[in-house]
Amino acid sequence: MKRDFLNLTDLSRQEILDLIKRTATLKKERSENIPHPVLQGKSLGMIFRKNSTRTRISFEVGMFELGGHALYLTDEQLQLKRGETIEDSARVLSRYLHGIMIRNDDFEEARLLAEHADIPIINGLTDKNHPVQxxxxxxxxxxxxxxxxxxxxxxxxxxxxxxxxxxxxxxxxxxxxxxxxxxxxxxxxxxxxxxxxxxxxxxxxxxxxxxxxxxxxxxxxxxxxxxxxxxxxxxxxxxxxxxxxxxxxxxxxxxxxxxxxxxxxxxxxxxxxxxxxxxxxxxxxxxxxxxxxxxxxxx
Missing domain, CATH: 3.40.50.1370 (Aspartate/ornithine carbamoyltransferase)
Incomplete structure:
Protein backbone atom coordinates (compact mmCIF):
# COMPACT_ATOMS: atom_id res chain seq x y z
CA MET A 1 0.00 0.00 0.00
CA LYS A 2 1.42 3.37 -1.02
CA ARG A 3 2.29 6.02 1.59
CA ASP A 4 2.20 9.77 1.08
CA PHE A 5 4.05 12.43 3.04
CA LEU A 6 1.88 15.54 2.93
CA ASN A 7 2.00 16.33 6.65
CA LEU A 8 4.56 15.50 9.29
CA THR A 9 1.76 13.70 11.12
CA ASP A 10 1.40 11.26 8.22
CA LEU A 11 4.24 9.50 10.04
CA SER A 12 4.05 8.17 13.56
CA ARG A 13 6.41 9.28 16.30
CA GLN A 14 8.25 5.96 16.04
CA GLU A 15 8.55 6.16 12.26
CA ILE A 16 10.16 9.60 12.57
CA LEU A 17 12.59 8.28 15.18
CA ASP A 18 13.43 5.40 12.84
CA LEU A 19 14.00 7.86 9.98
CA ILE A 20 16.29 9.95 12.17
CA LYS A 21 18.34 6.86 12.94
CA ARG A 22 18.47 5.89 9.28
CA THR A 23 19.45 9.45 8.32
CA ALA A 24 22.47 9.24 10.61
CA THR A 25 23.53 6.00 8.92
CA LEU A 26 23.14 7.39 5.40
CA LYS A 27 25.07 10.53 6.35
CA LYS A 28 27.90 8.46 7.81
CA GLU A 29 28.04 6.17 4.77
CA ARG A 30 28.22 9.16 2.44
CA SER A 31 31.11 10.64 4.43
CA GLU A 32 32.94 7.32 4.05
CA ASN A 33 32.12 7.02 0.32
CA ILE A 34 30.05 3.90 0.94
CA PRO A 35 27.41 3.61 -1.83
CA HIS A 36 23.81 2.82 -0.97
CA PRO A 37 21.92 2.28 -4.27
CA VAL A 38 18.73 1.09 -2.58
CA LEU A 39 16.48 2.80 -5.18
CA GLN A 40 18.23 1.51 -8.30
CA GLY A 41 15.83 1.66 -11.25
CA LYS A 42 13.40 4.02 -9.47
CA SER A 43 12.37 7.45 -10.81
CA LEU A 44 11.10 10.47 -8.89
CA GLY A 45 9.16 13.24 -10.61
CA MET A 46 9.75 16.66 -9.06
CA ILE A 47 6.97 19.13 -9.83
CA PHE A 48 8.12 22.67 -9.11
CA ARG A 49 5.51 25.42 -9.23
CA LYS A 50 7.71 27.42 -6.83
CA ASN A 51 11.46 27.75 -7.34
CA SER A 52 13.98 26.44 -4.86
CA THR A 53 17.69 25.93 -4.33
CA ARG A 54 17.78 23.43 -1.47
CA THR A 55 14.67 21.40 -2.34
CA ARG A 56 15.60 20.74 -5.95
CA ILE A 57 19.28 19.99 -5.41
CA SER A 58 18.82 17.87 -2.28
CA PHE A 59 16.11 15.70 -3.84
CA GLU A 60 17.90 15.38 -7.18
CA VAL A 61 21.27 14.50 -5.63
CA GLY A 62 19.54 12.29 -3.09
CA MET A 63 17.86 10.17 -5.76
CA PHE A 64 21.15 9.91 -7.67
CA GLU A 65 23.02 8.74 -4.58
CA LEU A 66 20.30 6.18 -3.86
CA GLY A 67 20.77 4.77 -7.36
CA GLY A 68 17.61 6.30 -8.82
CA HIS A 69 16.74 9.13 -11.17
CA ALA A 70 14.97 12.46 -10.64
CA LEU A 71 13.10 14.46 -13.27
CA TYR A 72 12.71 18.23 -12.84
CA LEU A 73 9.22 19.23 -14.03
CA THR A 74 7.90 22.78 -14.29
CA ASP A 75 4.62 24.21 -15.60
CA GLU A 76 6.31 24.79 -18.95
CA GLN A 77 7.14 21.08 -19.19
CA LEU A 78 3.72 19.79 -18.14
CA GLN A 79 0.19 20.23 -19.48
CA LEU A 80 -1.11 21.62 -16.17
CA LYS A 81 -0.55 25.15 -17.45
CA ARG A 82 -2.71 24.39 -20.49
CA GLY A 83 -5.61 23.08 -18.46
CA GLU A 84 -4.96 19.38 -17.84
CA THR A 85 -6.38 18.59 -14.42
CA ILE A 86 -4.20 17.57 -11.50
CA GLU A 87 -6.32 14.40 -11.25
CA ASP A 88 -5.52 13.34 -14.84
CA SER A 89 -1.87 14.27 -14.41
CA ALA A 90 -1.72 12.10 -11.29
CA ARG A 91 -3.10 9.08 -13.15
CA VAL A 92 -0.70 9.48 -16.07
CA LEU A 93 2.43 10.18 -14.04
CA SER A 94 1.67 7.15 -11.86
CA ARG A 95 2.20 4.97 -14.95
CA TYR A 96 5.73 6.34 -15.50
CA LEU A 97 7.18 7.19 -12.09
CA HIS A 98 7.70 5.57 -8.71
CA GLY A 99 7.04 8.73 -6.71
CA ILE A 100 6.38 12.47 -7.02
CA MET A 101 7.63 15.40 -4.98
CA ILE A 102 5.59 18.57 -5.43
CA ARG A 103 6.49 22.11 -4.34
CA ASN A 104 3.71 24.63 -4.92
CA ASP A 105 1.46 27.33 -3.49
CA ASP A 106 -1.58 25.17 -2.86
CA PHE A 107 -1.82 22.34 -0.34
CA GLU A 108 -5.16 21.29 -1.83
CA GLU A 109 -3.46 20.63 -5.16
CA ALA A 110 -0.91 18.40 -3.43
CA ARG A 111 -3.73 16.60 -1.62
CA LEU A 112 -5.60 15.98 -4.89
CA LEU A 113 -2.41 14.71 -6.50
CA ALA A 114 -2.01 12.21 -3.66
CA GLU A 115 -5.67 11.20 -3.79
CA HIS A 116 -5.55 10.31 -7.48
CA ALA A 117 -1.99 8.97 -7.80
CA ASP A 118 -1.08 5.33 -7.31
CA ILE A 119 2.45 6.26 -6.20
CA PRO A 120 3.79 8.09 -3.11
CA ILE A 121 3.46 11.88 -3.09
CA ILE A 122 5.87 14.01 -1.06
CA ASN A 123 5.06 17.57 -0.03
CA GLY A 124 8.20 19.59 -0.81
CA LEU A 125 6.50 22.78 0.46
CA THR A 126 3.01 24.23 0.23
CA ASP A 127 1.26 27.30 1.55
CA LYS A 128 0.05 25.22 4.51
CA ASN A 129 3.20 23.45 5.69
CA HIS A 130 6.74 22.29 5.01
CA PRO A 131 7.08 18.80 6.51
CA VAL A 132 10.36 17.76 4.84
CA GLN A 133 12.07 20.77 6.40
Missing part, protein backbone atom coordinates in the same frame (compact mmCIF):
# COMPACT_ATOMS: atom_id res chain seq x y z
CA UNK A 134 10.93 19.96 9.93
CA UNK A 135 11.82 16.28 9.47
CA UNK A 136 15.35 17.44 8.62
CA UNK A 137 15.34 19.89 11.54
CA UNK A 138 14.45 17.14 13.99
CA UNK A 139 17.45 15.18 12.76
CA UNK A 140 19.66 18.26 13.16
CA UNK A 141 18.45 18.69 16.74
CA UNK A 142 19.15 15.02 17.47
CA UNK A 143 22.63 15.53 16.02
CA UNK A 144 23.36 18.73 17.97
CA UNK A 145 21.44 18.23 21.24
CA UNK A 146 21.35 14.45 21.35
CA UNK A 147 17.56 14.46 21.65
CA UNK A 148 14.32 15.50 19.96
CA UNK A 149 12.44 16.12 23.21
CA UNK A 150 12.97 17.95 26.50
CA UNK A 151 14.05 21.28 25.05
CA UNK A 152 12.46 24.64 24.27
CA UNK A 153 12.42 26.07 20.75
CA UNK A 154 11.37 29.65 20.04
CA UNK A 155 10.16 30.43 16.54
CA UNK A 156 10.44 34.19 15.97
CA UNK A 157 8.98 36.02 12.96
CA UNK A 158 6.12 35.61 10.51
CA UNK A 159 3.42 33.03 11.16
CA UNK A 160 3.59 30.75 8.11
CA UNK A 161 3.91 27.19 6.82
CA UNK A 162 6.98 26.56 8.99
CA UNK A 163 5.12 27.41 12.20
CA UNK A 164 2.35 25.03 11.15
CA UNK A 165 4.81 22.18 10.64
CA UNK A 166 6.51 22.92 13.96
CA UNK A 167 3.12 22.64 15.65
CA UNK A 168 2.70 19.28 13.93
CA UNK A 169 6.04 18.23 15.42
CA UNK A 170 4.94 19.44 18.86
CA UNK A 171 1.89 17.20 18.60
CA UNK A 172 4.21 14.18 18.24
CA UNK A 173 7.14 15.04 20.51
CA UNK A 174 7.44 16.39 24.03
CA UNK A 175 9.21 19.73 23.63
CA UNK A 176 8.12 23.29 24.35
CA UNK A 177 7.34 25.41 21.28
CA UNK A 178 7.15 29.18 21.71
CA UNK A 179 5.86 31.10 18.68
CA UNK A 180 6.45 34.85 18.61
CA UNK A 181 4.70 36.83 15.89
CA UNK A 182 3.03 40.24 15.64
CA UNK A 183 -0.76 40.02 16.16
CA UNK A 184 -1.21 40.82 12.45
CA UNK A 185 1.02 37.89 11.38
CA UNK A 186 -0.58 35.08 13.34
CA UNK A 187 0.13 31.48 12.50
CA UNK A 188 -2.40 29.83 10.16
CA UNK A 189 -4.12 26.71 11.43
CA UNK A 190 -3.59 27.39 15.14
CA UNK A 191 -7.07 26.02 15.87
CA UNK A 192 -5.85 22.62 14.69
CA UNK A 193 -3.41 22.56 17.62
CA UNK A 194 -5.26 24.58 20.26
CA UNK A 195 -5.36 21.50 22.49
CA UNK A 196 -1.56 21.27 22.79
CA UNK A 197 -0.23 22.30 26.18
CA UNK A 198 3.36 22.49 24.91
CA UNK A 199 2.69 25.28 22.37
CA UNK A 200 2.61 28.91 23.55
CA UNK A 201 2.04 32.09 21.57
CA UNK A 202 3.74 35.43 22.17
CA UNK A 203 3.61 38.89 20.67
CA UNK A 204 7.04 39.70 22.12
CA UNK A 205 10.23 38.10 20.83
CA UNK A 206 11.99 38.89 24.12
CA UNK A 207 9.41 36.92 26.10
CA UNK A 208 9.42 33.98 23.69
CA UNK A 209 13.16 33.34 23.80
CA UNK A 210 13.50 33.29 27.59
CA UNK A 211 14.55 29.75 28.50
CA UNK A 212 14.91 28.74 24.84
CA UNK A 213 17.50 26.16 23.78
CA UNK A 214 16.87 26.86 20.08
CA UNK A 215 15.84 30.01 18.22
CA UNK A 216 14.34 29.49 14.78
CA UNK A 217 13.94 32.01 11.94
CA UNK A 218 12.36 32.10 8.51
CA UNK A 219 11.99 34.81 5.90
CA UNK A 220 9.58 37.60 6.74
CA UNK A 221 7.94 37.57 3.31
CA UNK A 222 7.24 34.14 1.84
CA UNK A 223 7.27 33.47 -1.91
CA UNK A 224 3.99 34.60 -3.43
CA UNK A 225 3.35 37.10 -0.63
CA UNK A 226 5.33 39.99 -2.10
CA UNK A 227 2.24 42.24 -2.10
CA UNK A 228 2.47 42.27 1.72
CA UNK A 229 6.19 43.03 1.81
CA UNK A 230 6.07 46.66 2.95
CA UNK A 231 3.54 45.93 5.68
CA UNK A 232 5.36 42.88 7.00
CA UNK A 233 8.78 44.50 6.92
CA UNK A 234 7.45 47.21 9.21
CA UNK A 235 5.55 44.90 11.56
CA UNK A 236 8.40 42.42 11.95
CA UNK A 237 11.27 44.77 12.77
CA UNK A 238 11.01 43.99 16.54
CA UNK A 239 11.28 40.27 15.70
CA UNK A 240 14.76 40.30 14.20
CA UNK A 241 17.11 37.61 15.53
CA UNK A 242 20.22 39.51 16.56
CA UNK A 243 22.87 39.14 19.25
CA UNK A 244 20.82 41.10 21.78
CA UNK A 245 17.89 38.70 21.38
CA UNK A 246 20.16 35.65 21.36
CA UNK A 247 21.71 36.75 24.67
CA UNK A 248 18.27 36.47 26.29
CA UNK A 249 17.97 32.76 25.47
CA UNK A 250 19.71 29.97 27.35
CA UNK A 251 23.53 30.07 27.14
CA UNK A 252 24.70 28.29 24.00
CA UNK A 253 21.24 28.28 22.43
CA UNK A 254 21.29 27.04 18.84
CA UNK A 255 20.24 29.28 15.95
CA UNK A 256 18.34 27.70 13.05
CA UNK A 257 17.00 29.11 9.78
CA UNK A 258 15.44 27.11 6.95
CA UNK A 259 16.94 29.48 4.33
CA UNK A 260 17.14 31.47 2.17
CA UNK A 261 18.11 34.17 4.66
CA UNK A 262 17.77 37.89 4.16
CA UNK A 263 20.70 39.14 6.20
CA UNK A 264 19.83 42.26 8.12
CA UNK A 265 16.09 41.54 8.05
CA UNK A 266 14.92 38.48 9.99
CA UNK A 267 18.45 37.65 11.14
CA UNK A 268 21.72 39.56 11.33
CA UNK A 269 24.81 38.32 9.55
CA UNK A 270 26.88 38.04 12.72
CA UNK A 271 24.33 35.67 14.27
CA UNK A 272 23.86 33.65 11.07
CA UNK A 273 27.62 33.15 10.83
CA UNK A 274 28.21 32.97 14.57
CA UNK A 275 29.31 30.04 16.74
CA UNK A 276 25.76 29.20 17.85
CA UNK A 277 24.43 28.93 14.31
CA UNK A 278 23.80 25.44 12.90
CA UNK A 279 22.09 26.84 9.81
CA UNK A 280 24.41 25.39 7.19
CA UNK A 281 24.58 21.98 8.87
CA UNK A 282 20.79 22.16 8.87
CA UNK A 283 20.78 22.89 5.13
CA UNK A 284 23.09 19.94 4.43
CA UNK A 285 20.87 17.64 6.43
CA UNK A 286 18.02 18.20 3.98
CA UNK A 287 19.92 15.81 1.68
CA UNK A 288 20.40 13.06 4.25
CA UNK A 289 16.93 13.18 5.83
CA UNK A 290 15.16 13.23 2.47
CA UNK A 291 17.20 10.23 1.33
CA UNK A 292 15.92 8.31 4.33
CA UNK A 293 12.36 9.41 3.52
CA UNK A 294 12.71 8.46 -0.16
CA UNK A 295 14.06 5.05 0.79
CA UNK A 296 11.12 4.49 3.13
CA UNK A 297 8.43 5.52 0.63
CA UNK A 298 9.85 4.27 -2.68
CA UNK A 299 11.70 1.07 -1.85
Missing amino acids: VLCDLFTLQEKLGRVENFCIAYVGDGNNMTYSWMEAASLFDFQLNIATPPECTTPGTKDFSHLKNVSFFTSADDAVKGADVIYADVWVSMGMEAEQDKKMQLLQPFQINQKLLDQANPGALVMHCLPAHRGDEITGDVLDGPQSVVFDQAENRLHAQKALLEMLLS
Whole structure:
Protein backbone atom coordinates (compact mmCIF):
# COMPACT_ATOMS: atom_id res chain seq x y z
CA MET A 1 0.00 0.00 0.00
CA LYS A 2 1.42 3.37 -1.02
CA ARG A 3 2.29 6.02 1.59
CA ASP A 4 2.20 9.77 1.08
CA PHE A 5 4.05 12.43 3.04
CA LEU A 6 1.88 15.54 2.93
CA ASN A 7 2.00 16.33 6.65
CA LEU A 8 4.56 15.50 9.29
CA THR A 9 1.76 13.70 11.12
CA ASP A 10 1.40 11.26 8.22
CA LEU A 11 4.24 9.50 10.04
CA SER A 12 4.05 8.17 13.56
CA ARG A 13 6.41 9.28 16.30
CA GLN A 14 8.25 5.96 16.04
CA GLU A 15 8.55 6.16 12.26
CA ILE A 16 10.16 9.60 12.57
CA LEU A 17 12.59 8.28 15.18
CA ASP A 18 13.43 5.40 12.84
CA LEU A 19 14.00 7.86 9.98
CA ILE A 20 16.29 9.95 12.17
CA LYS A 21 18.34 6.86 12.94
CA ARG A 22 18.47 5.89 9.28
CA THR A 23 19.45 9.45 8.32
CA ALA A 24 22.47 9.24 10.61
CA THR A 25 23.53 6.00 8.92
CA LEU A 26 23.14 7.39 5.40
CA LYS A 27 25.07 10.53 6.35
CA LYS A 28 27.90 8.46 7.81
CA GLU A 29 28.04 6.17 4.77
CA ARG A 30 28.22 9.16 2.44
CA SER A 31 31.11 10.64 4.43
CA GLU A 32 32.94 7.32 4.05
CA ASN A 33 32.12 7.02 0.32
CA ILE A 34 30.05 3.90 0.94
CA PRO A 35 27.41 3.61 -1.83
CA HIS A 36 23.81 2.82 -0.97
CA PRO A 37 21.92 2.28 -4.27
CA VAL A 38 18.73 1.09 -2.58
CA LEU A 39 16.48 2.80 -5.18
CA GLN A 40 18.23 1.51 -8.30
CA GLY A 41 15.83 1.66 -11.25
CA LYS A 42 13.40 4.02 -9.47
CA SER A 43 12.37 7.45 -10.81
CA LEU A 44 11.10 10.47 -8.89
CA GLY A 45 9.16 13.24 -10.61
CA MET A 46 9.75 16.66 -9.06
CA ILE A 47 6.97 19.13 -9.83
CA PHE A 48 8.12 22.67 -9.11
CA ARG A 49 5.51 25.42 -9.23
CA LYS A 50 7.71 27.42 -6.83
CA ASN A 51 11.46 27.75 -7.34
CA SER A 52 13.98 26.44 -4.86
CA THR A 53 17.69 25.93 -4.33
CA ARG A 54 17.78 23.43 -1.47
CA THR A 55 14.67 21.40 -2.34
CA ARG A 56 15.60 20.74 -5.95
CA ILE A 57 19.28 19.99 -5.41
CA SER A 58 18.82 17.87 -2.28
CA PHE A 59 16.11 15.70 -3.84
CA GLU A 60 17.90 15.38 -7.18
CA VAL A 61 21.27 14.50 -5.63
CA GLY A 62 19.54 12.29 -3.09
CA MET A 63 17.86 10.17 -5.76
CA PHE A 64 21.15 9.91 -7.67
CA GLU A 65 23.02 8.74 -4.58
CA LEU A 66 20.30 6.18 -3.86
CA GLY A 67 20.77 4.77 -7.36
CA GLY A 68 17.61 6.30 -8.82
CA HIS A 69 16.74 9.13 -11.17
CA ALA A 70 14.97 12.46 -10.64
CA LEU A 71 13.10 14.46 -13.27
CA TYR A 72 12.71 18.23 -12.84
CA LEU A 73 9.22 19.23 -14.03
CA THR A 74 7.90 22.78 -14.29
CA ASP A 75 4.62 24.21 -15.60
CA GLU A 76 6.31 24.79 -18.95
CA GLN A 77 7.14 21.08 -19.19
CA LEU A 78 3.72 19.79 -18.14
CA GLN A 79 0.19 20.23 -19.48
CA LEU A 80 -1.11 21.62 -16.17
CA LYS A 81 -0.55 25.15 -17.45
CA ARG A 82 -2.71 24.39 -20.49
CA GLY A 83 -5.61 23.08 -18.46
CA GLU A 84 -4.96 19.38 -17.84
CA THR A 85 -6.38 18.59 -14.42
CA ILE A 86 -4.20 17.57 -11.50
CA GLU A 87 -6.32 14.40 -11.25
CA ASP A 88 -5.52 13.34 -14.84
CA SER A 89 -1.87 14.27 -14.41
CA ALA A 90 -1.72 12.10 -11.29
CA ARG A 91 -3.10 9.08 -13.15
CA VAL A 92 -0.70 9.48 -16.07
CA LEU A 93 2.43 10.18 -14.04
CA SER A 94 1.67 7.15 -11.86
CA ARG A 95 2.20 4.97 -14.95
CA TYR A 96 5.73 6.34 -15.50
CA LEU A 97 7.18 7.19 -12.09
CA HIS A 98 7.70 5.57 -8.71
CA GLY A 99 7.04 8.73 -6.71
CA ILE A 100 6.38 12.47 -7.02
CA MET A 101 7.63 15.40 -4.98
CA ILE A 102 5.59 18.57 -5.43
CA ARG A 103 6.49 22.11 -4.34
CA ASN A 104 3.71 24.63 -4.92
CA ASP A 105 1.46 27.33 -3.49
CA ASP A 106 -1.58 25.17 -2.86
CA PHE A 107 -1.82 22.34 -0.34
CA GLU A 108 -5.16 21.29 -1.83
CA GLU A 109 -3.46 20.63 -5.16
CA ALA A 110 -0.91 18.40 -3.43
CA ARG A 111 -3.73 16.60 -1.62
CA LEU A 112 -5.60 15.98 -4.89
CA LEU A 113 -2.41 14.71 -6.50
CA ALA A 114 -2.01 12.21 -3.66
CA GLU A 115 -5.67 11.20 -3.79
CA HIS A 116 -5.55 10.31 -7.48
CA ALA A 117 -1.99 8.97 -7.80
CA ASP A 118 -1.08 5.33 -7.31
CA ILE A 119 2.45 6.26 -6.20
CA PRO A 120 3.79 8.09 -3.11
CA ILE A 121 3.46 11.88 -3.09
CA ILE A 122 5.87 14.01 -1.06
CA ASN A 123 5.06 17.57 -0.03
CA GLY A 124 8.20 19.59 -0.81
CA LEU A 125 6.50 22.78 0.46
CA THR A 126 3.01 24.23 0.23
CA ASP A 127 1.26 27.30 1.55
CA LYS A 128 0.05 25.22 4.51
CA ASN A 129 3.20 23.45 5.69
CA HIS A 130 6.74 22.29 5.01
CA PRO A 131 7.08 18.80 6.51
CA VAL A 132 10.36 17.76 4.84
CA GLN A 133 12.07 20.77 6.40
CA VAL A 134 10.93 19.96 9.93
CA LEU A 135 11.82 16.28 9.47
CA CYS A 136 15.35 17.44 8.62
CA ASP A 137 15.34 19.89 11.54
CA LEU A 138 14.45 17.14 13.99
CA PHE A 139 17.45 15.18 12.76
CA THR A 140 19.66 18.26 13.16
CA LEU A 141 18.45 18.69 16.74
CA GLN A 142 19.15 15.02 17.47
CA GLU A 143 22.63 15.53 16.02
CA LYS A 144 23.36 18.73 17.97
CA LEU A 145 21.44 18.23 21.24
CA GLY A 146 21.35 14.45 21.35
CA ARG A 147 17.56 14.46 21.65
CA VAL A 148 14.32 15.50 19.96
CA GLU A 149 12.44 16.12 23.21
CA ASN A 150 12.97 17.95 26.50
CA PHE A 151 14.05 21.28 25.05
CA CYS A 152 12.46 24.64 24.27
CA ILE A 153 12.42 26.07 20.75
CA ALA A 154 11.37 29.65 20.04
CA TYR A 155 10.16 30.43 16.54
CA VAL A 156 10.44 34.19 15.97
CA GLY A 157 8.98 36.02 12.96
CA ASP A 158 6.12 35.61 10.51
CA GLY A 159 3.42 33.03 11.16
CA ASN A 160 3.59 30.75 8.11
CA ASN A 161 3.91 27.19 6.82
CA MET A 162 6.98 26.56 8.99
CA THR A 163 5.12 27.41 12.20
CA TYR A 164 2.35 25.03 11.15
CA SER A 165 4.81 22.18 10.64
CA TRP A 166 6.51 22.92 13.96
CA MET A 167 3.12 22.64 15.65
CA GLU A 168 2.70 19.28 13.93
CA ALA A 169 6.04 18.23 15.42
CA ALA A 170 4.94 19.44 18.86
CA SER A 171 1.89 17.20 18.60
CA LEU A 172 4.21 14.18 18.24
CA PHE A 173 7.14 15.04 20.51
CA ASP A 174 7.44 16.39 24.03
CA PHE A 175 9.21 19.73 23.63
CA GLN A 176 8.12 23.29 24.35
CA LEU A 177 7.34 25.41 21.28
CA ASN A 178 7.15 29.18 21.71
CA ILE A 179 5.86 31.10 18.68
CA ALA A 180 6.45 34.85 18.61
CA THR A 181 4.70 36.83 15.89
CA PRO A 182 3.03 40.24 15.64
CA PRO A 183 -0.76 40.02 16.16
CA GLU A 184 -1.21 40.82 12.45
CA CYS A 185 1.02 37.89 11.38
CA THR A 186 -0.58 35.08 13.34
CA THR A 187 0.13 31.48 12.50
CA PRO A 188 -2.40 29.83 10.16
CA GLY A 189 -4.12 26.71 11.43
CA THR A 190 -3.59 27.39 15.14
CA LYS A 191 -7.07 26.02 15.87
CA ASP A 192 -5.85 22.62 14.69
CA PHE A 193 -3.41 22.56 17.62
CA SER A 194 -5.26 24.58 20.26
CA HIS A 195 -5.36 21.50 22.49
CA LEU A 196 -1.56 21.27 22.79
CA LYS A 197 -0.23 22.30 26.18
CA ASN A 198 3.36 22.49 24.91
CA VAL A 199 2.69 25.28 22.37
CA SER A 200 2.61 28.91 23.55
CA PHE A 201 2.04 32.09 21.57
CA PHE A 202 3.74 35.43 22.17
CA THR A 203 3.61 38.89 20.67
CA SER A 204 7.04 39.70 22.12
CA ALA A 205 10.23 38.10 20.83
CA ASP A 206 11.99 38.89 24.12
CA ASP A 207 9.41 36.92 26.10
CA ALA A 208 9.42 33.98 23.69
CA VAL A 209 13.16 33.34 23.80
CA LYS A 210 13.50 33.29 27.59
CA GLY A 211 14.55 29.75 28.50
CA ALA A 212 14.91 28.74 24.84
CA ASP A 213 17.50 26.16 23.78
CA VAL A 214 16.87 26.86 20.08
CA ILE A 215 15.84 30.01 18.22
CA TYR A 216 14.34 29.49 14.78
CA ALA A 217 13.94 32.01 11.94
CA ASP A 218 12.36 32.10 8.51
CA VAL A 219 11.99 34.81 5.90
CA TRP A 220 9.58 37.60 6.74
CA VAL A 221 7.94 37.57 3.31
CA SER A 222 7.24 34.14 1.84
CA MET A 223 7.27 33.47 -1.91
CA GLY A 224 3.99 34.60 -3.43
CA MET A 225 3.35 37.10 -0.63
CA GLU A 226 5.33 39.99 -2.10
CA ALA A 227 2.24 42.24 -2.10
CA GLU A 228 2.47 42.27 1.72
CA GLN A 229 6.19 43.03 1.81
CA ASP A 230 6.07 46.66 2.95
CA LYS A 231 3.54 45.93 5.68
CA LYS A 232 5.36 42.88 7.00
CA MET A 233 8.78 44.50 6.92
CA GLN A 234 7.45 47.21 9.21
CA LEU A 235 5.55 44.90 11.56
CA LEU A 236 8.40 42.42 11.95
CA GLN A 237 11.27 44.77 12.77
CA PRO A 238 11.01 43.99 16.54
CA PHE A 239 11.28 40.27 15.70
CA GLN A 240 14.76 40.30 14.20
CA ILE A 241 17.11 37.61 15.53
CA ASN A 242 20.22 39.51 16.56
CA GLN A 243 22.87 39.14 19.25
CA LYS A 244 20.82 41.10 21.78
CA LEU A 245 17.89 38.70 21.38
CA LEU A 246 20.16 35.65 21.36
CA ASP A 247 21.71 36.75 24.67
CA GLN A 248 18.27 36.47 26.29
CA ALA A 249 17.97 32.76 25.47
CA ASN A 250 19.71 29.97 27.35
CA PRO A 251 23.53 30.07 27.14
CA GLY A 252 24.70 28.29 24.00
CA ALA A 253 21.24 28.28 22.43
CA LEU A 254 21.29 27.04 18.84
CA VAL A 255 20.24 29.28 15.95
CA MET A 256 18.34 27.70 13.05
CA HIS A 257 17.00 29.11 9.78
CA CYS A 258 15.44 27.11 6.95
CA LEU A 259 16.94 29.48 4.33
CA PRO A 260 17.14 31.47 2.17
CA ALA A 261 18.11 34.17 4.66
CA HIS A 262 17.77 37.89 4.16
CA ARG A 263 20.70 39.14 6.20
CA GLY A 264 19.83 42.26 8.12
CA ASP A 265 16.09 41.54 8.05
CA GLU A 266 14.92 38.48 9.99
CA ILE A 267 18.45 37.65 11.14
CA THR A 268 21.72 39.56 11.33
CA GLY A 269 24.81 38.32 9.55
CA ASP A 270 26.88 38.04 12.72
CA VAL A 271 24.33 35.67 14.27
CA LEU A 272 23.86 33.65 11.07
CA ASP A 273 27.62 33.15 10.83
CA GLY A 274 28.21 32.97 14.57
CA PRO A 275 29.31 30.04 16.74
CA GLN A 276 25.76 29.20 17.85
CA SER A 277 24.43 28.93 14.31
CA VAL A 278 23.80 25.44 12.90
CA VAL A 279 22.09 26.84 9.81
CA PHE A 280 24.41 25.39 7.19
CA ASP A 281 24.58 21.98 8.87
CA GLN A 282 20.79 22.16 8.87
CA ALA A 283 20.78 22.89 5.13
CA GLU A 284 23.09 19.94 4.43
CA ASN A 285 20.87 17.64 6.43
CA ARG A 286 18.02 18.20 3.98
CA LEU A 287 19.92 15.81 1.68
CA HIS A 288 20.40 13.06 4.25
CA ALA A 289 16.93 13.18 5.83
CA GLN A 290 15.16 13.23 2.47
CA LYS A 291 17.20 10.23 1.33
CA ALA A 292 15.92 8.31 4.33
CA LEU A 293 12.36 9.41 3.52
CA LEU A 294 12.71 8.46 -0.16
CA GLU A 295 14.06 5.05 0.79
CA MET A 296 11.12 4.49 3.13
CA LEU A 297 8.43 5.52 0.63
CA LEU A 298 9.85 4.27 -2.68
CA SER A 299 11.70 1.07 -1.85
